[in-house]
Structures are given as structure tokens and as C-alpha cells.
Amino acid sequence: MSSRPRTRVLDLALRLAIGPAVGALGLAAGHLTAALTTPAASPVLAVGSTVIDHTPTPVKEWAIAHFGTHDKTILIGSVLIAVLLLATMVGPLARRRLAYGAAALGVLTLIAAAGALHRPSAGPAWVVPSLVTGLVAIAALALEDRFARAATPEAPGLEVRGGSATTLETTRRTALALGATVAAAAAIGETGRWAIARRSRAESVTLPAAADRAAAFPAGIDRMVPGITPFRTPIDRFYRVDTRLDLPVVDSGSWSLRIDGDVAHPYEIDYGELLAMPMIERDITLTCVSNSVGGPYVGSARWLGVRLTDVLDRAGVGGSADQILSTDVAGMTISTPLALATDGRDAMLAVGMNGEPLPRAHGFPVRMVIPGLYGFISATKWVTRLTLTTYEQRQAYWTKRGWATDAPIKISSRIDTPRPLAALKAGDQMIGGVAWAQQNGGVARVEVSIDGGPWKAAHLGPSAGNDYWRQWYAPWHATPGNHQLSCRVIDGAGHTQTAMRAEPFPGGSSGVQSISVDVS
Ligand SMILES: Nc1nc2c(c(=O)[nH]1)N[C@H]1C(S)=C(S)[C@@H](COP(=O)(O)O)O[C@H]1N2
Numbered sequence: 001m002s003s004r005p006r007t008r009v010l011d012l013a014l015r016l017a018i019g020p021a022v023g024a025l026g027l028a029a030g031h032l033t034a035a036l037t038t039p040a041a042s043p044v045l046a047v048g049s050t051v052i053d054h055t056p057t058p059v060k061e062w063a064i065a066h067f068g069t070h071d072k073t074i075l076i077g078s079v080l081i082a083v084l085l086l087a088t089m090v091g092p093l094a095r096r097r098l099a100y101g102a103a104a105l106g107v108l109t110l111i112a113a114a115g116a117l118h119r120p121s122a123g124p125a126w127v128v129p130s131l132v133t134g135l136v137a138i139a140a141l142a143l144e145d146r147f148a149r150a151a152t153p154e155a156p157g158l159e160v161r162g163g164s165a166t167t168l169e170t171t172r173r174t175a176l177a178l179g180a181t182v183a184a185a186a187a188i189g190e191t192g193r194w195a196i197a198r199r200s201r202a203e204s205v206t207l208p209a210a211a212d213r214a215a216a217f218p219a220g221i222d223r224m225v226p227g228i229t230p231f232r233t234p235i236d237r238f239y240r241v242d243t244r245l246d247l248p249v250v251d252s253g254s255w256s257l258r259i260d261g262d263v264a265h266p267y268e269i270d271y272g273e274l275l276a277m278p279m280i281e282r283d284i285t286l287t288c289v290s291n292s293v294g295g296p297y298v299g300s301a302r303w304l305g306v307r308l309t310d311v312l313d314r315a316g317v318g319g320s321a322d323q324i325l326s327t328d329v330a331g332m333t334i335s336t337p338l339a340l341a342t343d344g345r346d347a348m349l350a351v352g353m354n355g356e357p358l359p360r361a362h363g364f365p366v367r368m369v370i371p372g373l374y375g376f377i378s379a380t381k382w383v384t385r386l387t388l389t390t391y392e393q394r395q396a397y398w399t400k401r402g403w404a405t406d407a408p409i410k411i412s413s414r415i416d417t418p419r420p421l422a423a424l425k426a427g428d429q430m431i432g433g434v435a436w437a438q439q440n441g442g443v444a445r446v447e448v449s450i451d452g453g454p455w456k457a458a459h460l461g462p463s464a465g466n467d468y469w470r471q472w473y474a475p476w477h478a479t480p481g482n483h484q485l486s487c488r489v490i491d492g493a494g495h496t497q498t499a500m501r502a503e504p505f506p507g508g509s510s511g512v513q514s515i516s517v518d519v520s
């Protein structure tokens, strides 16, 4: 009879699927529990964050370079797949003895719980979502087991061979139970996602006007050069780089900032008090140290906030500190060279971005913004504490991972249009992009070279100050064939963007972008 081996294969497949199915149901339940309590304590996020923290810097660099902003989705996906693969052993174990399967689920649960408890800001309650995950998965496994075994040998379709108790009815019931489990996991998982999205909706706050306003914002050349980066980056297009898998939901009413360490008068300030301080408004370009030449991790916005020095002066900074160690709501740390933050540049504690309260993804309610320094040493989002200390005493997250402590943004420029490998028509074309040279007198000049020929000046768009990028464009008469286009910036102090290539690690990339296009 040929149906026998087929039944066996089907039975094995179902057995292997049981673990992943009850595991997914447990994870969904744990995720929903976390959504209602502490999202970051979700077993998936906790294990994912632990993986991020332990990933060697070069691997992280590679992931950011290859997956871009999708790196997080890919990480979470990989963690899920790994866990579900491990869970395939649960079904076969449970068939031998239910307790074996339950024990395997217990071990997976313990790993998630340990991951959650080791997060920097974890409290004992962080273990709850992992426990819920484990309990729900084990309960589902037990239920499934009972349901499948309830198929008695008297049931129709009986097929006993050599003492095997596998019956068509068992297989049918296992399949039914699996389907129900997967459906429940999907429903609960969706509810968890919905609950998290609901929690992370923006909070409506009214910001005061700045006493010290930015100059009128000039119109960019966005319309004149199709495909060029907008002069001001819309919030929904602003790059996001941080170590968080979830979106920290910080309530402005419970937020406060503590200033301590080497200061005469440590103090704490709440959101209302901060908003009551004199506000400045500035146009500043933010860049990530992980950006490669020509890359996407750079954005420009109008920021509203309080001068960092106003907040520090109130505490009275002592003589021994050389760094500001800032801590975010989850205990993540960033260190900023004190001398650079207080040298007169417009370092600020920002509350507003492009005329709106900071979005949660960009640090609501308060973040740091310091022109001229890469984000990883200056732009702490969800900041809750500024500690004046020394690099010798305390090392921040990226300092421990070997990144530079002194990291001014290297001057750089990018071609936005045409796109690399574009197919163009011969004739008049426009090359355009953005360039930045903060704290160095701004962008003085951008030059373009075609096929390695002489550098020729491009036209510059308007200036919104030295801390802000500038758009540029160069008309080009394209002839048929393959062409290499390059650009470089020259700052107000006469420095030319170097052609010397450097990788992002440890202090930022350098080199000249060169793209290839086909003209016909
Ligand atoms: N709390 C916190 N702040 C952070 C980070 C982070 O991981 N956690 N990443 C920093 C880095 S590396 C950069 S480049 C900027 C990016 O800011 P954005 O996401 O608003 O563009 O935020 C900085 N602030």
C-alpha cells in the first residue's frame, strides 16, 4: 500500500512543524505582553538587541552597508528563523515524551529571559514576556499532544503496523491542531503589532517659539534639478540610525534630564522647565559615521532647542571633565568631547525638528544635536542624563567597540543625479547633488570631473549657514559611451575633499565618489 510511506512523511513533517508553531504562538503572546508593558522586553527584541550588542563591529558595518535601513528587519527575521529552526526538535521530542518537548521549550525560554534581563535598563519585570512566551508555548504543546493522542485505535482509518500507534486520525488531528496554532499565533501577533503602533503614536505637545530664530530659509534648487536631494529633508525621509529594534516610547510628562558628575550643582530638569528656557532655532546637517562616501546617512533639518551650554552652565562644570557622557532612556551611552561641545558652536538639546515636536524615531521628547560632529558622538536621542566625566573613567557604547572618541564630520559631497549606472540620452544633462563642510567655513566650492578630466567648478545652490549642506549642479553635454562622473567639495578654509579612501571605522569614511553612467 503506497499511502503508508506517504503518511509517514506527512506525519514527520507535521511533527517537525509543531515546535515552530507553538513557539510562534508563545512568541506572539510574549510580544503582546511586552507591547502592553515594556516593548523592549519582548523576547524577540531582547534577543535581537543582545545579538546587535555582541556583533563584531566589522560585521555590523557590513550589514549596514549591504542592508541599509533594512538591517533591523533582517536581523529580527534571522533571529526568528534561528529560533523556529531550533524549535523543530520540540515535536519529535514531545512524541517520545511530552516532558522532553516541554523541557526544550523551557531552555529556549530561558535564553530569551536571560537576553531580556541583561538589557542595560532591564528590571525584574522584563522577564515576564519571556515567561509568558514559554508558558503559552508549553501549554499549546500539551494541548496539541492531548488532542492528537485522543485519536483512539478504534478511530476510522486505523493503520497499525509493527506496533506504531500512528493513525490517519492522529495525523489529521495533528494537522488541525497545527492550523489552529498558526492562526492563533498570527492573530495574537497582529494584535501585538497593533498595540505597539498605537503606543508609539506621536504625543501632541506645543512648542514655544525660538527667542533666537534661524535666518529665513532660502528656497533650494530642488525644482531646477530633478532628482537632487531636497534642500531640507522631510521628516519621513530623514535617515534613522540607532541600536534600538523597537521605538522607545517616552512620555514628555515623565521625562526628565539629570546633569551630574563633575559639576558644582547636580540638578534635574523636566520637560516643562526645559521648554521655559530660551530657545534657539538652527539649520543643521546631521551625518552618521557609518555613511560611506556617496551614502544615504545624512540629513538636514531645522532644529529647535535649548543651548547645551545654558544647561551645563546652570550646573557649573568642574575642571576635570573631558567628556559629556549622555545616557538615553534605555541606558545606552554616547560620549562627546566637552571641549568641542562648548567651543561656541550651536550645540543644543533639541525638542523640535522642521517645525514639529521631535518624532519618536528621532528622539522624542529631547535629543542632542551638535553641528560638525558625527551622530554617534553627539546626537543622543531620548536623552535623560548628562554626566560630566573623563574618557578614562567612563567609556560609552561605541568607545568600548573601538570607534573614535574625537570624530569631526569629514567634508564630503555626493552625486544625487544621475543615479549610478543610469542609462542617459546623449545631449544636455544635469549633474547635481549635495555637499557639506561644517565648521570649516562651510561649502565654498564644489567641483566635478568627467572621465578623470580636469576638475571644473559646479554651480552652488543657496546657503543656509555653514553647518548646513549645500546643493550643487553642473550642466553636462553627454556624448555616447560610458562615462565616469566624480565630485568633490572645497571648504571655506581652502581644504579640498581628499581622494584618499577610508572606511567608516573608526572615524568616518573619506574618498571621492565616482559613478558610472551609460549614454546612448
Ligand atoms: N539613544 C541613541 N541615540 C543615538 C543613537 C543610538 O543608537 N541611540 N545613534 C546615534 C547615531 S550613530 C546617529 S548617526 C544619530 C542618527 O540620528 P537620526 O536617527 O535621528 O538620524 O543618532 C545618534 N543618537
Ligand SMILES: [Mo]
Residues within 6 Å of the ligand: 241, 287, 288, 289, 290, 374, 375, 376
Ligand atoms: Mo551614526
